[in-house]
Amino acid sequence: MNPVPKTVPNAVRAGFSRGWIEFKNSFTSPGEVIGGYLAMPLVFIVLTLFVGDDTVDGSGTPVAAMVMTGGVSVLLLMLGTATVAQVIGSEREDGTLLRARVAPAGMVGYAVGKTWHLVTMSAAALALMLAPGLVLIDGFAVQGPTGAFTLVWVTVLSLTALAPIGAVLGATLSNPRTGVGLIMIPVIGLTMVSGIMSPISVMPPWLQTVAQVFPVYWSGMGVRAALLPEAHAAAELAGTWQLPQVAGVLALWAVVGFVAAQWVLRRMTRRTSGSRVQAAREKAMQRAY
Amino acid sequence: MADASARSVAREVAHGTPEPAAITVRGLRMNYGTTEVLRGVDLTARRGEVVALLGPNGAGKTTTVEILEGFRTRSAGEVEVLGMDPARGDERWRARIGVVMQSWRDHAAWKVRDLIDHFGRFHAPYSEPGRPRPHDTDELLASLGLAEHAHKRLRTLSGGQRRRVDVALGLVGRPELLFLDEPTAGLDPRARRDFHELLHRLADEDDTTILLTTHDLAEAEKLADRILILAGGRIVADGSADRLSSLVGMHSEVTWSVDGARHVHATDNPARHIAELYRVHGDGITDLKVLGPSLEEVYLDLVRRSESGDAERAAVEFAEEIR
Numbered sequence: 001m002n003p004v005p006k007t008v009p010n011a012v013r014a015g016f017s018r019g020w021i022e023f024k025n026s027f028t029s030p031g032e033v034i035g036g037y038l039a040m041p042l043v044f045i046v047l048t049l050f051v052g053d054d055t056v057d058g059s060g061t062p063v064a065a066m067v068m069t070g071g072v073s074v075l076l077l078m079l080g081t082a083t084v085a086q087v088i089g090s091e092r093e094d095g096t097l098l099r100a101r102v103a104p105a106g107m108v109g110y111a112v113g114k115t116w117h118l119v120t121m122s123a124a125a126l127a128l129m130l131a132p133g134l135v136l137i138d139g140f141a142v143q144g145p146t147g148a149f150t151l152v153w154v155t156v157l158s159l160t161a162l163a164p165i166g167a168v169l170g171a172t173l174s175n176p177r178t179g180v181g182l183i184m185i186p187v188i189g190l191t192m193v194s195g196i197m198s199p200i201s202v203m204p205p206w207l208q209t210v211a212q213v214f215p216v217y218w219s220g221m222g223v224r225a226a227l228l229p230e231a232h233a234a235a236e237l238a239g240t241w242q243l244p245q246v247a248g249v250l251a252l253w254a255v256v257g258f259v260a261a262q263w264v265l266r267r268m269t270r271r272t273s274g275s276r277v278q279a280a281r282e283k284a285m286q287r288a289y
Numbered sequence: 290m291a292d293a294s295a296r297s298v299a300r301e302v303a304h305g306t307p308e309p310a311a312i313t314v315r316g317l318r319m320n321y322g323t324t325e326v327l328r329g330v331d332l333t334a335r336r337g338e339v340v341a342l343l344g345p346n347g348a349g350k351t352t353t354v355e356i357l358e359g360f361r362t363r364s365a366g367e368v369e370v371l372g373m374d375p376a377r378g379d380e381r382w383r384a385r386i387g388v389v390m391q392s393w394r395d396h397a398a399w400k401v402r403d404l405i406d407h408f409g410r411f412h413a414p415y416s417e418p419g420r421p422r423p424h425d426t427d428e429l430l431a432s433l434g435l436a437e438h439a440h441k442r443l444r445t446l447s448g449g450q451r452r453r454v455d456v457a458l459g460l461v462g463r464p465e466l467l468f469l470d471e472p473t474a475g476l477d478p479r480a481r482r483d484f485h486e487l488l489h490r491l492a493d494e495d496d497t498t499i500l501l502t503t504h505d506l507a508e509a510e511k512l513a514d515r516i517l518i519l520a521g522g523r524i525v526a527d528g529s530a531d532r533l534s535s536l537v538g539m540h541s542e543v544t545w546s547v548d549g550a551r552h553v554h555a556t557d558n559p560a561r562h563i564a565e566l567y568r569v570h571g572d573g574i575t576d577l578k579v580l581g582p583s584l585e586e587v588y589l590d591l592v593r594r595s596e597s598g599d600a601e602r603a604a605v606e607f608a609e610e611i612r
Contacts, residue, residue: 007380007414014410021407025398028442096395099458101360103411104384273360274390274470275351281393 011105015112022113023120036121040078041129044071048137056199059235061228065139069227070197073220075129076155079122080162081169081187086180087114088170088265093280098272107269122159140227147226150243154222157250161215164257171261171268175287196220199235208237215253222246309372311336311466311498312357317366319352326352328522330366334515336465339492339499341513343506343588345595348519350502354470357500358388371466384415384422387464387497389472392455397444401435402426404443405457412462423461433457433487449480456487467491469501473508485511506588520591521604534584540610541581545574582610 026032048064055062091097100110133140142148173179193207194200194217200208211217224232225241233240312334319327326349334340342350355361356368359375359382368375373382396404409423416422430436433453438446443454452472459467472488473481489512492499503509509516510530518526518533526533541559545552547570556562559579566574587610594603 010414011411014407017410018407021399021403028398091395094393094395095390098390099395099408102358102383102388102390103408103462104380104415106408106411109411273355275355277393278351278391 007105008108011108012112015109016116018109018113019116019118019120022117023124026117026121036083037125037128040071040075040125041132044068044074044129045132045136047071056232056235059229059232061232061235062137062139064137065228066199066224066232067197068133068137068140069224070220071133072126072129072227073196073216073223074191075125076122076158076219076223077162077187077191077216079118079125080159081166082180082184083121084118084163084166085170085173085183088167088268089173089179092171092268092272093277093284095277097269098274098277101269101272118159118163122155126155139229141229143226143229150222151226154219154226154246154250157247157254158215158219158222161219161250161253161257164254164261167261168257168264171264175283190214190216194220200237201235212249215250218246218249222250309336310334310369311338311371312340312500313367313369314353314357315367317353317356317368318364319349319356319361320364325522327363327366330519330522330524332517332524332527334498334500336498337492337496339488339501339512339514341509341516342500342502342519343509343516344502344504344519345592345600346504347600348595349522350504350519351470353519354468354500354502358386358468359383381415384412384462385465387459387462387467389455389459389467389469391470391474392443392451394444397442399443400440401443401446401454401457402430402439404454405429405461408458409461415462420463420465422463424463426461429457429461432490434483447480449476449483452476452480452484453487456484460491463495464497466498466500469499471503472501473503473505481508488512504592506585518588518591518607520595520607521601523604523608525604525608530584541579544576544578544580546576547573551576 026036044067048067051063051067053062053064056066097110100106103109130142134142142151169179169183173183190211191197193203194211194214195203196216200211200217203211221236221242224236225243225246236242310333312332314330314332317327317330318325330349330353332340332342332353342353344350352361356363357370357375359370359378362376370378371382371385373379375382378386399407406426409426412422427436427439430439433456435450435453435457438450443451446454456469456472459469469488473484476484485508488499488501491497501512503512513530515527515529516533517524526536528536541556543554543556543559543562543566545566554562559581563577563579566577587607591603591607594600
């Protein structure tokens with residue numbers, strides 16, 4: 001049989017429409033609007049109220065601005081890992097993935113749809129996080145056109161580096177609900193030692209070294225470079241924004257993660273079937289009782 | 290229900306040659322580790338036929354269907370679905386097949402129309418003369434009684450309405466072959482009846498071959514041109530509901546009384562035995578009864594024994610009973 005022309009472009013277009021519909025749908029559930037979009041900005045704005053007018057030693061940056069910048073980094077981290085893991089984990093179990101597999105070239109549409117949904121959702125969540133910070137918090141500002149450019153590429157590269165990690169976790173966790181709670185423990189731990197909420201220089205040297213292996217540290221530095229005054233670079237380990245290293249490490253994680261995620265997701269897709277969805281459903285029913 | 294088979298016969302006559310079967314399975318085996326789930330299943334479904342795969346829970350119905358859908362790799366045997374081995378089915382093959390899945394909570398935030406339209410889009414490149422793909426979304430919604438729910442979100446639908454959405458998703462690509470796994474599981478009696486009517490309409494209008502699984506004999510009798518009973522990993526009976534019933538009736542018990550004495554005789558041919566009795570005893574015979582187990586009784590016995598862990602022997606004895 002001849003290959004059908006335009007199958008893949010057609011599925012890609014359907015995928016974009018899926019992503020957009022899911023993005024719009026995410027505003028119809030109050031739980032998702034609060035949990036997905038409003039909770040984080042609120043938490044970090046409240047946090048800045050507690051730190052008052054203190055400044056970071058050595059750079060003179062207001063601590064509130066550092067906290068808000070940390071909020072942006074944490075948001076990226078959560079979107080890339082927890083949200084992706086949660087979505088993949090539950091859609092593997094509830095039959096969404098199986099429906100995609102039943103349609104011709106449906107998995108292409110599904111993958112494009114998930115990616116586009118993540119992009120649109122991240123853009124909205126990021127805007128909601130930035131807006132109150134820019135208005136309310138001194139020293140928290142996009143650092144000119146260069147800063148804006150940095151913010152965009154760091155965001156894109158961070159999500160590209162983090163999402164495969166989330167996807168692998170979501171595909172392998174046996175119970176997506178408790179599982180996501182479980183992976184949050186190392187994620188929060190990593191955030192604390194990666195200089196996101198406080199300068200990494202206060203950590204013991206060996207922890208600094210460990211933190212630099214992971215994408216979180218580099219993503220955080222990129223976000224700080226975009227949103228904090230130039231003077232804050234003095235508080236970094238190297239005393240300057242190491243943007244080429246940020247790009248390099250994140251890109252490396254993205255490539256390795258993509259290869260691993262593709263393998264894991266293919267395996268997950270191959271294994272999905274009606275009876276597995278049915279089994280997951282029965283298990284979920286039991287958990288509910 | 291004889292319509293579909295009559296139609297396919299009529300077509301064979303018109304074309305002079307029998308059409309290739311939609312599904313052909315020979316010697317299908319499936320092992321999970323050391324457990325044999327399927328031990329040599331043979332089955333055929335002609336084009337346009339509605340076939341029910343009936344059997345107790347755990348008989349391997351779902352496994353069989355998932356192999357035919359290309360979602361599971363078989364251990365052994367020959368399988369051909371629409372002219373292809375499902376294990377090597379490409380996207381074009383997939384476009385010709387519809388699967389009605391058991392929905393659960395997927396796409397809960399989606400509106401009915403959005404979802405059906407979305408999945409229809411994947412089929413557009415596979416449109417053929419005489420079989421435009423996909424179905425027009427609004428026409429499909431109307432024909433399934435979903436028009437008034439088109440803009441509702443799936444999470445607000447009743448069980449019966451969700452099931453219709455499942456069917457719409459299975460049909461949107463205008464499939465030549467449709468798989469339905471336990472289509473009425475979890476439906477209330479009214480929704481179940483509506484659903485049966487819907488399937489009848491489907492089979493008649495679009496010349497779609499349908500393979501459905503069920504553990505409910507009454508449902509299989511109502512819907513299918515042909516019933517295949519799967520038990521103990523094999524097909525133990527194959528035929529129309531009427532034919533299966535007549536096969537069961539062959540093992541009958543004739544009881545009668547002569548001169549106050551009661552007699553019982555088991556026979557494959559009760560009519561002949563009764564004629565013989567009359568020839569010998571004439572009007573001396575009283576309390577004459579012929580007891581044949583119904584298909585339902587025989588099947589329920591099979592189900593009961595399968596569920597109490599005696600599946601294999603129950604299947605063997607069922608096969609003897611119905612031969």
